[in-house]
Structures are given as structure tokens and as C-alpha cells.
Amino acid sequence: MQRIVAAAIVAALAVSPVVAQPIEGKPTSAEILEATTADDWRALDPENTLYIETERGRIVVALSTGLAKNHVAWVKTLAREGFYDGLSFYRVIDGFVAQGGDPFLSHGERSAIADEFEDDVGKDFAFYRMKDKDGYARQVGFLDSLPVGYDKKHGRAWHLHCTGAIALGREDGRNTASTEFYVTLQPQRYLDRNLSVFGRVVAGMQHLQALRRVDPPEDPHDDLGERIVSIKVAADVPEADRSDLEILRSDSPAFDAYIEARRNRSDSFFYYRPDYIDVCQAPIPVRPVAN
């Protein structure tokens, strides 16, 4: 954003190229997106999408299509009951999570749900596998454009705690999750396989980042944080009020080209190209559905 170049300084340092060399013939990620066709995108399925409405705006959650199925069904049931409407984000820790729900059981007791930390998917799990090594998982990549880890040896797959992961919180002990949910505000990969991630925020993340930070309350008179106006399944919202979004398909050739373009940026701005991308640092393209 600065237009002034001191020619003397540039001349003195001419040992480095003054402008980096673009990678010839290799498209940028922007060029790859421009060249996509309708087949490279999938519209979010309204039956598999949540809208978290807050006073700051709408947060759109893509629910998992293939993992943690009981959690997906359970949270949709809660949303359809109106369970979360009028509750709040009562634990918002900067750089960690925004957690919401019903800490003092104002909506009554609910039973617990069995953990789905990881799913048994066998040894032929079909997903977009990244070539990049990862410190937390044997393999990483994307399943229907949501980040996943895979342990082929044991036939297990799970969604990753990248930014925007949504999961149910739990107590100390197995199968203690029930209604309380959190969304990660930064990557928190150490939580992988210790809690059940069932989807990812694909729009409106800035509203969660802006929530007033608040420590978990100890009793109902404490600060309960900002309000959850409602959580609804998108299919239950009148069509005119929906956020019609589509996401770049992780099983499309464009996705593979996009990831590669992010690994080694071809444009001339970049001098150092790491030939690597962290699975949580690949921003997955989402856009309004073209009409």
C-alpha cells in the first residue's frame, strides 16, 4: 500500500533481484478460480447447513457430509426444537474458542451423546489427500471441502480443529457431550480426536471473532456474554432469507490446482516459495451461488 520507492536503497541492494520472477506458465490461485466452471462448485445443501444468527450477523456452518453423523443429526434436532434460541456465547476466549449453549440447564436436562472423535472409515477412505506432511496426523486433506485427518493403518478419519471448526464440548470422560458447542477462533489441532467436530464455519467468521470476550460463568448471575438469536437448519428458513453459498469442490481438478498455487505462489510478489501448505492455512473458496 506504499507507492514510494527510494531508488538509492534499491540500487544499493541490487544483489537481490529487484522484482521476483513469476513462475512462468503457472496460474495464480485467482486465475484458477476465474477459470472454474459450475461443476467445480457445490451449493451448500440447506438440509446440511446451520445458520447461527447473532446480533452481529449470520454465521453459516457447513455440516459434515460423511463423518460424525450422529452429532450432525443431534444438533439439527436441537436446532429444530429451537433449543439454542435466546441462549448465548458464554465462554469466548481470544485465540481459542467461542462456546455457546445452556450452561445452567435453563432449557432442562438433556441426555449425553456418544463421542464421535473419529469414524471407522476403513482403508479405502476417499478424500482429497494433500501431499504435505503434517505434525498431528498421518494424512490430511479435505472431505467435501472440510478439513480431515486420516489414519489409514487403523482406518480412522476425523475433522480437524482448523479455524471455524464446530464441535460439542464435553466433561472429563467419554460420552459426556450433550448440547454445549464451540467454534475454534484459531487452529487448535491438539483437540483433534479428543472432541467430536461435526462441521465448519464457511461464512460469518468475523462475527465470532468480534464477540465480546467472556470467561465461563460460575453461576447464572455472571456475565453470560452475547446472545445467540437462533440456530436454524437452513432448509427451515424461507428461501428468500437464505444465504445461498457454494464452495469449491475438493474433488474437482480446480481444487488441486488451487492448493498447488497456494503452496508455491507463482506471482512476482513472492521471493521465497515454501512448496508447502498447512492444511489449516488453505482458505477454501466460498462464494454466493451464481444465478
Next chain:
Amino acid sequence: MQRIVAAAIVAALAVSPVVAQPIEGKPTSAEILEATTADDWRALDPENTLYIETERGRIVVALSTGLAKNHVAWVKTLAREGFYDGLSFYRVIDGFVAQGGDPFLSHGERSAIADEFEDDVGKDFAFYRMKDKDGYARQVGFLDSLPVGYDKKHGRAWHLHCTGAIALGREDGRNTASTEFYVTLQPQRYLDRNLSVFGRVVAGMQHLQALRRVDPPEDPHDDLGERIVSIKVAADVPEADRSDLEILRSDSPAFDAYIEARRNRSDSFFYYRPDYIDVCQAPIPVRPVAN
């Protein structure tokens, strides 16, 4: 945050231990912090600390102690001139950066500064080296508690684009940075060694996360975003108005124990322990100076 456990579900899944086993005799990160002594902490040096004042609150930046020295000196000079006072965060992209400064040269033209993408530190660079592999750098760790990368073969070190990294923006081409700065809102490691990081936010990150998102303006009549009230060197602020903070010293034994406790959480909440931590996912302890 949910207290209800359905006994039937737990019994049905008793094949997994109902409560994970803590690692016997291994302290948690909280226990390590409790056991620290004054020597394990360093107070931020007011001469090497910036306060970015916004209408939402103060952002505290620890400037680099050992790298990008010209950038540190240059930004302190600008702060002492009052250069940034009354300017704004005019480019705030969720999940990417908050960029501030003077896009339309309202404060006059300024010369450019030579890049410090990385420093020549030789083959015996002293820093806290993590054992964890990293996809972007040969070695990673901390220098005076700020994240760094190191290429021993070429004797180069640089600060990492973890969340809260502060750097100068630039044009396409070497040595074109001048006054415009950005802070990363998420890890953006692909920028490492392509821009000059000179410090890190150690408090107040939530104010940057909450900034109104705004695209870069094309002319001075566009939305210029939220105001930077001032940027000052802490030493220039009356003592009574300072944020007296201390940071866990990365050259202390406590730091090493803390990182290890984060790699493998010893408390019983965790079933899966990755024996790994990403350098950008280790939250570095900062607290008010004990008086």
C-alpha cells in the same frame, strides 16, 4: 459445560476407558506456570514495546530484540513523530490481516526501508529450538519468546507469521516497504521471508479481531475503517498508564517444560496425545508484572 451423563450410553461404550489416564508424574502446563519463579519471566522493555491505541482498547506489541533491527528502529521513529496518530486500519480481511497506516500519503511522502526478510545470524544462532518438524522452515522455535525460523545451513533467521505478527507491507519489488504495517489475524506462514516481521502482539489481540472488516480503499473518499488513536513507544507513556506485562522467558527451563506439556497434555481430559505442537499453536504466557 454439560453435567449430564447418560449412564446407558457410557456402559455401552465401555470398550474405551471412560476417563483417560493422566500421565503420571507429568505436570500440566498450568502446574508448570504455578511453579515458575520471577527469574522465569522477563518484563517487557518499555523501549522495545509499542502501544497501539484504538477506540476498542490497547494492543501491546513486543518488538523484536534481535532481528529486523532497522525496522524496529524505523517504526519507533515513526511512532515518536506521532506519524500513525489519527490514521486507521483501512484493510481488515477476516482470517488474514489488519493493515493500518497512511494509504493516501496524507502525512506526506516517506522514503522506503531496506527489507529485512531474514537476518544473517551465522551458524551458531542461539534460540529455543523446538524438536517439532515444520513444513515451512528447517528449524523453528523462539527468540526472546517470539517465534522464529532458522536455516542453519545458510545462517539465516526470521520471525514467523504466526497470529499477531507485525510487519511492514510492501509493493511488488524489493525494498519498497515504508510506513504501512499489518498484523496477522491467523497464521499466514506463506508470508515468511517475503516481508519483514519485526514484532508480535502480546496483549489486546481481541481488539484487532473485532475491527470492522474493510477492503482496501481505492481513494480517500472510500471507507477508511476504524481509527488508530495513536501508536506510541511504551517508554514515552507515563509510567502510571503503562501495561506492565511480563512474558515467560523462552530461555528458561520452565518454557521448555511448558512446551512439552502442550505437546502431550498430561491431564485426564485427553485421550489422544499427538507428541507434537505447531510453533504457531503454542500460546506464550504473558501476565501482569507481579509487584
